[in-house]
Amino acid sequence: MGHDPDVEQVAAALRLSISLLLRHLRQVKAEGELTLPESSALARLDSAGSTTAAALARLEQISPQSMGATLGALQARGMIERAPDPEDGRRVFLSVTEAGREALRDRRNAAVEQLAQALAAGFSRAELNQLSAVAPLLERLAQSI
Amino acid sequence: MGHDPDVEQVAAALRLSISLLLRHLRQVKAEGELTLPESSALARLDSAGSTTAAALARLEQISPQSMGATLGALQARGMIERAPDPEDGRRVFLSVTEAGREALRDRRNAAVEQLAQALAAGFSRAELNQLSAVAPLLERLAQSI
DNA sequence: TATTGTTATACTCTATAACTATA
């Protein structure tokens, strides 16, 4: 191991810093905006193409019931559409509507905006690059657990 | 435009990847272990030295009431002690007990363990260094919001 | 009047269990 970073130390540090950051992000919420699970599910559905609720739940690593609640909210706001599978009466295909795609493009979101301002104000170019590079690693880490 | 589009992209990516990771971390829980808010409050108290619940709540960026609940759980498990301030009857000083310090040292925790294993198994040394370097940045980011 | 801390209550996001319909 020698000069390797201690994986347990990295793990513990990530756990604490991430929880602190997310705690703050979750509570910043403006009228009519997507919540965190809604954003997450919508982005995932967009990148996955047409798929089902169960498949989406597996990708997001939450229960199908939880995903169902989130998808219900997204549908109520016109962000997604449901279309029954003609070949399998149990399945319902989901897809992102134009409004949903617009919500994804238009990244205006109070939480993201606040985060972006804090990044622009207090972080160097090099640090921003570090943070940018690490987002996919965190994603991969979450998927590998 | 207020700032780089880059910054918004980093912000949005961090928001999603962090929420995915934390969702998973929160639900891994073994008998008798510290929960995430407990670990976080205990570590914060340890690094801050003797302080009060209100000060700790400000540091952790949660309400005093929420912090009170977490501290009650920590005290019930013998991890912290309370000592009334002799000079100000409203205030109660908190400190980490020996048992609490041991819990911090002994990083064995199902969530941390799982994270550490995933890190050890699926990430290169360079990636571990990246992740290690970014934890303090995330901490600073959370504090600057 | 302001601050520390507590109690009561509610919301969000998640979980598990139990169910229906379809395969």
Place this chain on the structure above:
DNA sequence: TATAGTTATAGAGTATAACAATA
């Protein structure tokens, strides 16, 4: 029997409101 999805219920981790004690 197994899978997709729904409904009901519960728990964790936050919040706000209202209060008592102290400054």
